[in-house]
Structures are given as C-alpha cells and as structure tokens.
Amino acid sequence: MSADYDEVSESVAAAAKSDDSANFNHEPPSTTDSNEKEEEEEMTEADRNHANLNGPHIYRFVFTGGPCGGKTTALARVFSYLRERGFEVITCPEAYTLLSSNGMSAHLFSTEGMPLYIQSAVFDTQMTLENSVWSVLKARGKPGVILCDRGSMDNTVYLDAKTYEKRILQPRGTDIVQVRDNRYDAVLHLVTAADGALPHYTLENNLVRSETPEQAIQVDRRTQQAWVGHPHLYVFDNSTDFEGKMNRLVNVISKIVGLPSNLKRRSAKFLLEPFPLEDVTKMFPADIPFEMFDVEKVYLQRIDEDENASDPNYKKNYSFVRKRSLVDRGSGTIVDSVYQSTTVTHTSEGEVIEQKRIITHREYVTALMSRDTSRHIVRQRRISFLYKLQSFAIHYYQQPVPGLCILHAQVEVKGNHKENQNGNNNTNNGNGGAENNAGEEQVADINSENDGSAKVILPPFLKAVRQLEDTPKDEAEYGAYSLSVM
Numbered sequence: 001m002s003a004d005y006d007e008v009s010e011s012v013a014a015a016a017k018s019d020d021s022a023n024f025n026h027e028p029p030s031t032t033d034s035n036e037k038e039e040e041e042e043m044t045e046a047d048r049n050h051a052n053l054n055g056p057h058i059y060r061f062v063f064t065g066g067p068c069g070g071k072t073t074a075l076a077r078v079f080s081y082l083r084e085r086g087f088e089v090i091t092c093p094e095a096y097t098l099l100s101s102n103g104m105s106a107h108l109f110s111t112e113g114m115p116l117y118i119q120s121a122v123f124d125t126q127m128t129l130e131n132s133v134w135s136v137l138k139a140r141g142k143p144g145v146i147l148c149d150r151g152s153m154d155n156t157v158y159l160d161a162k163t164y165e166k167r168i169l170q171p172r173g174t175d176i177v178q179v180r181d182n183r184y185d186a187v188l189h190l191v192t193a194a195d196g197a198l199p200h201y202t203l204e205n206n207l208v209r210s211e212t213p214e215q216a217i218q219v220d221r222r223t224q225q226a227w228v229g230h231p232h233l234y235v236f237d238n239s240t241d242f243e244g245k246m247n248r249l250v251n252v253i254s255k256i257v258g259l260p261s262n263l264k265r266r267s268a269k270f271l272l273e274p275f276p277l278e279d280v281t282k283m284f285p286a287d288i289p290f291e292m293f294d295v296e297k298v299y300l301q302r303i304d305e306d307e308n309a310s311d312p313n314y315k316k317n318y319s320f321v322r323k324r325s326l327v328d329r330g331s332g333t334i335v336d337s338v339y340q341s342t343t344v345t346h347t348s349e350g351e352v353i354e355q356k357r358i359i360t361h362r363e364y365v366t367a368l369m370s371r372d373t374s375r376h377i378v379r380q381r382r383i384s385f386l387y388k389l390q391s392f393a394i395h396y397y398q399q400p401v402p403g404l405c406i407l408h409a410q411v412e413v414k415g416n417h418k419e420n421q422n423g424n425n426n427t428n429n430g431n432g433g434a435e436n437n438a439g440e441e442q443v444a445d446i447n448s449e450n451d452g453s454a455k456v457i458l459p460p461f462l463k464a465v466r467q468l469e470d471t472p473k474d475e476a477e478y479g480a481y482s483l484s485v486m
Contacts, residue, residue: 049141062151066192066220177336196238229291272405290385
C-alpha cells in the first residue's frame with residue numbers, strides 16, 4: 001500500500017510543474033486573474049459558460065469508415081436522436097469534401113509533393129471546424145455533442161505514419177496521443193457496403209468518391225487501422241441489415257452519453273494462457289498492426305453510500321479515473337498520456353450505465369486526492385488491435401495480479417447475424433467456441449439476454465483458455481473492480 005501512496009504523491013507533485021496549455025486538446029483556462037475582476041462583472045451568460053471548467057461535458061464522436069458505409073445516414077439519425085433527448089448537437093462536415101467541392105479538385109495532385117499540402121489543409125480545416133463548434137457548445141452551457149464527419153486520423157490513409165508525424169503533427173506542437181486518443185470520446189467506424197453488403201454498394205450519394213468495390217474495401221481496412229489504439233473504437237460491420245447496423249450504433253452512443261440502451265452486452269472477455277510480456281512482438285503476425293499502452297486505473301471514494309450496500313446481491317455504483325499512456329514499441333518509452341473519468345451506475349432494472357469523459361491532467365491529479373485507499377491502483381499493459389473487423393484489447397495485469405491476461409472483444413451486435421455474403425458461414429466447435437488452440441481460428445458464440453447472439457472470431461495467434469461469464473464467481477476472480485480490493 002505504501003508504494004501506491006508514494007506514486008500518487010509523485011503524480012501530485014508533478015502536477016505543479018505541468019503546463020496544461022501545452023495540451024493540444026485542453027479547454028481554455030478560466031479567466032479569474034485579479035486584474036480582470038472588473039471585466040468579469042460585465043461577462044455575459046455565454047462568457048461565464050465558456051469560462052466554466054466544471055460545465056457540462058461536450059462529447060466528440062468521429063463517424064468514419066469506407067465509402068458507402070452509411071455514414072451520412074448515421075449522422076442524421078444520431079443528430080435527431082440526441083436532439084430529441086435534450087442534447088445540443090452540431091455536425092462538423094467532412095473537411096476534404098468541403099474543400100474539394102469548393103475548387104480543391106483532383107488536378108491539383110498533378111504537382112509533385114501536393115498530397116502533403118492538401119492533407120495539411122484538410123487537417124487544419126478539420127481541427128478549426130471542431131474547435132469552433134466546441135467553443136459554441138461550451139458557451140451554450142448545456143450538455144452537447146459534436147458529430148464529426150471523419151476526424152484527425154483519416155488523413156493517415158493517404159500519408160505514411162512517419163510523414164504524418166513529422167510534417168503535420170510536430171510542426172503544430174502535438175502528437176498522435178493528443179489528436180487521436182485525447183481528442184475524441186469515441187470512434188465509430190461503419191464498414192463499407194462493398195464488404196458484406198455488395199448489392200447495396202453505390203457512390204451516387206457522394207460525387208467526390210469514385211472507388212471500385214475492391215478499392216473501397218482497401219480504403220476501409222486502412223481507415224480501420226488508422227484508428228487502432230483509440231480506447232473506444234467501435235467497428236460496425238454488415239452482419240445485420242442496414243437498420244440493425246444503425247440501431248447498434250445508436251445503442252453504443254446511448255451507453256456513452258448515459259442514456260438508456262437496448263444493448264445489454266458491450267464486450268466479451270476471454271481468459272488467456274499466460275505469456276511473457278516481452279514476447280508480444282513475436283506473437284503478432286506481421287500483417288496485424290497493434291498499439292501498446294500502460295494503463296493506471298484508480299478507484300475513488302464514494303461520497304454517498306447506498307442503503308442497500310449490505311445486501312450481498314447488491315451491486316455498488318462506483319467511479320474511477322484512468323491514465324492511458326502510449327508506449328513506443330521501439331524504445332519502450334512513454335510517448336504521451338490521455339486521462340479519463342468513468343462513473344458506473346446500476347439501475348433498478350438491472351442495466352449498467354457507464355458515463356465516460358476525457359479529463360485534463362490536472363483533473364486527474366485532483367481526483368487522485370480522493371482515491372479509495374482500500375483498493376490497489378490497477379496497472380496493466382494493454383495491446384489494442386483489429387482482427388476480422390473486430391476490435392480487441394489484451395489486458396496484461398502488472399498489479400495487483402501480475403501476469404493475468406484477459407482478452408476483451410467488442411461485441412455490438414443485436415439480433416441475428418445474416419450469413420456472410422461471401423459464402424463463409426463460420427460455425428463453432430461444438431462447445432460454444434470458448435476455447436481455442438494457438439494457431440487455430442475458432443468462433444465463440446456470445447449469448448446475451450434479450451439480445452439474440454453474436455459471434456467473436458478468436459485470433460489464432462492467442463490461446464484462449466475459456467470465455468469469462470457475467471457471474472459473481474468470474475467477477476470476483478477476474479474483474480478489475482474486485483481484484484483491486486486489498
């Protein structure tokens with residue numbers, strides 16, 4: 001326990017030396033200097049809202065994907081859905097489409113080296129649009145949502161990673177963690193209809209696009225990989241009909257902003273056979289890119305204890321803050337960190353609602369002062385990757401249970417799957433697909449009450465011992481909240 005205390009103290013001390021203004025995504029500082037008191041007295045309601053660091057959270061969602069994935073329909077659907085439920089909502093248009101429809105046409109690419117300058121213009125336009133909309137919603141002073149038609153990482157589909165880092169991010173004083181992980185609350189990737197719903201693939205609704213189905217699939221794959229590493233990347237495939245695809249997306253967003261949702265299960269978990277952490281690079285095939293992160297999760301004290309807390313069947317509400325640091329795979333050093341606050345609430349109907357929001361470094365350090373000292377700080381190395389259109393993350397525990405490995409798979413499917421339109425109709429191995437041997441690809445059936453079933457294709461390069469169930473026994477042995485108890 002003393003080690004935990006020492007490290008928290010170090011974090012608090014470090015905060016005094018940090019400069020939040022250097023963060024590419026931080027909110028503007030509050031104007032409370034003594035020399036500005038007279039000006040404060042003349043501040044409008046919008047001024048006060050904009051300066052309020054404790055005001056309502058402004059969510060930022062990226063809608064991305066390959067051509068003809070349903071992005072335009074999804075933006076309109078979510079816009080109306082959230083507006084009807086009391087949120088202020090503004091859509092940021094796609095920067096490239098905005099520029100190309102106003103004269104930045106394809107003939108400009110004929111000059112050698114132009115792609116870099118065009119993508120720089122797209123990046124700056126995107127950032128300016130998003131920041132301006134954020135400022136408007138902040139001044140409004142009500143819960144707000146920004147729906148971004150593509151985001152900062154979509155540029156990397158057309159530029160290699162080194163060029164993007166050196167020629168676009170570094171000159172602007174930022175890095176990959178700030179523009180990808182810390183900027184957006186979630187990334188929603190809608191898979192192109194060319195992959196799984198070919199009869200519905202068309203480019204008639206976007207005059208800027210001209211991809212063949214094969215090219216569309218390639219662009220879709222590159223776009224997915226561009227966002228690997230974001231803590232909340234959701235991939236919506238074409239395993240259901242289009243209406244089902246939209247319903248899955250709306251349910252995910254509902255969960256994030258704290259609205260009731262019909263989606264009961266958000267992830268499936270599998271106990272992995274332990275492996276040395278240093279062997280990660282050897283385990284992954286060359287064609288499966290991945291990102292590594294160091295995660296620090298700190299549970300906070302509860303201000304209000306529930307009357308039913310003594311009931312053994314009662315599930316406590318709780319909150320925690322998390323620091324997630326990108327690890328450079330070459331040097332092993334930390335590139336940068338992103339911070340998040342999460343509140344978990346159990347409703348009387350049995351639904352679990354998680355409200356997440358990105359916070360600043362100072363907010364994180366302040367929260368550490370309210371740490372629940374009866375619990376360990378949970379530390380993990382996480383490895384994020386995509387496999388067969390599914391988002392995975394390995395949670396490799398370093399504290400309090402060193403060596404424990406759990407694979408998390410995002411499952412966002414409601415209702416019945418349709419058969420793969422390429423004729424690949426996978427079946428399980430007769431035992432639910434909960435166990436696989438390294439080198440063999442297996443399918444796990446995930447059944448959720450009132451939600452039908454979904455399938456998880458387990459990566460063949462990982463050895464899954466079994467699927468973890470939503471039972472008190474598995475929660476006690478493998479849940480981070482339970483493991484944190486001293």
